[in-house]
Amino acid sequence: MSETILPELPQELWRAGKLELAHGVQQFLQVMRVASAGLGQYLAEIESRGVKDLYGYGTTISWFADIAGLSMGEARPYVNRAIDLNPTRALDGTEIPPFAPATGAAAAEGAIGAERIKQILEILRQIPAEVSVEDREHAEAKLAGLARDAGPRQVSDLGEQVLGWLDPDGKEPKDPEPAQPRRELTLQRRKDGYWNLKGLLDDEAGARTAAALEAYAKPRPVDEFGQADLRTKAERQGDAWVDLVDLAIACPDQPGTNGYRTLVHVTIGLEELKTGLGTACLDFVGTMTAREARLAACDCLMLPVVLNAAGEPLDVGRLRRFVTPGQRRALNIRDRGCTFPGCHRRPKNCHAHHIHHWADGGPTDLRNLTLLCSFHHRLIHHGDWQVRMAADGLPEFIPPQYLDPLQRTRRNTLI
Ligand SMILES: [Zn+2]
Ligand SMILES: [Zn+2]
Structure with missing residues (x-):
């Protein structure tokens, strides 16, 4: 056969x-x-x-x-x-x-x-x-x-x-009571003004959180001055968390608010806001430094309720501190990301910084605005770096004297 x-x-x-x-x-x-x-x-x-x-x-x-x-x-x-x-x-x-x-x-x-x-x-x-x-x-x-x-x-x-x-209904689950997703988060303000964040996540939510944090917590590349990112992993993750919160509250469709939904009110006297000295009241949960309030108010991450000397709210709406969506788009196109020398952050992770603070009478127009990532925004507000608008209408940065005794201006050449 x-x-x-x-x-x-x-x-x-x-x-x-x-x-x-x-x-x-x-x-x-x-x-x-x-x-x-x-x-x-x-x-x-x-x-x-x-x-x-x-x-x-x-x-x-x-x-x-x-x-x-x-x-x-x-x-x-x-x-x-x-x-x-x-x-x-x-x-x-x-x-x-x-x-x-x-x-x-x-x-x-x-x-x-x-x-x-x-x-x-x-x-x-x-x-x-x-x-x-x-x-x-x-x-x-x-x-x-x-x-x-x-x-x-x-x-x-x-x-x-x-x-x-x-079998459109699929198989009966083997376990009569499948495990419920378990997610807990507590946020507590301490007496010293810091907050304690503690949580417990199920595997799926934990993995998503880890992926999101990882994406934003990458060390900054060595900048043009040869400066490496010295933040610890926990510090980088902390900064990543803040970036994620900023992203979450960003609402580009909301007119007149520069894409930031102002969820938190900070009540501050005009004098404190101008000088950055003294304290501000943070949405009835406690106080924050006027310096922090000034930073938060710069791009309206918080809605400032500004009080006059008699403690009455000023009509701050007229100060026109809000960047319009159109201005924000123009800024994104002009700056293409954080303008700080050596920074890589993209526009979506940036705040619109008022070079002259609106509380000091700085106008909210492109000649007075530049994109800064949250890290460099803080550095500009709290550190010794300065930013100014150059004659060509683009921002330039003046390094602190300890970095460059001649304080020659610098620009971000990476973006
Ligand atoms: Zn600012
Ligand atoms: Zn930056």
Whole structure:
């Protein structure tokens, strides 16, 4: 029998052209599949007749294992596959239809091999028992039809679709009470004006938080003065957290607020706001330094309620301290990010800094504004660096004397 179906090997395989080689592989593959399906038909017949009566073995698997020199574990898939793909008979002779007839037919033609058969059978076993025979057969025919000329990926995609149609509710969760997401966060203001942030996150929320922090907590590259980022990881993550909060409260559609929703009120006297000396009242939770309030008020990260000397609120709206969305867009285009020398931060992470503070009468127009990231915004407000508008209408920075005794102006050449 083997001579009739085995393809002929060329006399000298090494002379074969590439088409001939490919053809040979296809032919042998086909033969292996057909042979494996034929083997299955034999095994199904032996199972139907009863292996005990025929050969005295307890199971077809143990008999086949012996005859093929296989372990029981190795023999089992052959026999199970044979019974799944071929009709068998009960002891009284009634025919038992195969579990997967369309797959059996494709296998017998040599159109699909053991791997796809196994895949289809696994999908079929996930179909719930209450699905009708017609629906199940229809699904099987579709899978077997696709497997004839598609790969594992497509078969698995179709399998998922089919299971979705047949079992739209999905499997009952194994655990009757699935774990609830657990997220806790406490924020507490201490007497010294710092805040304690403490929390507990489930795995999914924790991973997202870690990814977001990581993206914003990268060390700043060495700047043009050779200065490396010396912040600890915890400090970088702290700064990243503030960037994320700024991003979250940014609302670019809100007119007249420079894209910052002013969620927090800070109440401060005009004198304190101008000098940066004294204290401000932070939304009834406590005090903050006037210096911090001045920084927060610069780009209206907080809405200042400015009081006159008599303690009455001034009509600060007229000070027009808000950067309009149009101005902000123009700033983004002009500055392209933080303008501090050596900084890489993009516009979305920047505040619009008033070079002359609006509280001191500085106008809110492009000639008085420049983008600064939160780190450099703080540095400009609290440190010894200064920024000014140069004759060409672009910002330039004056380094502190300890960095450059001649205090030559510098610009960000990186963006
Ligand atoms: Zn500022
Ligand atoms: Zn910067």
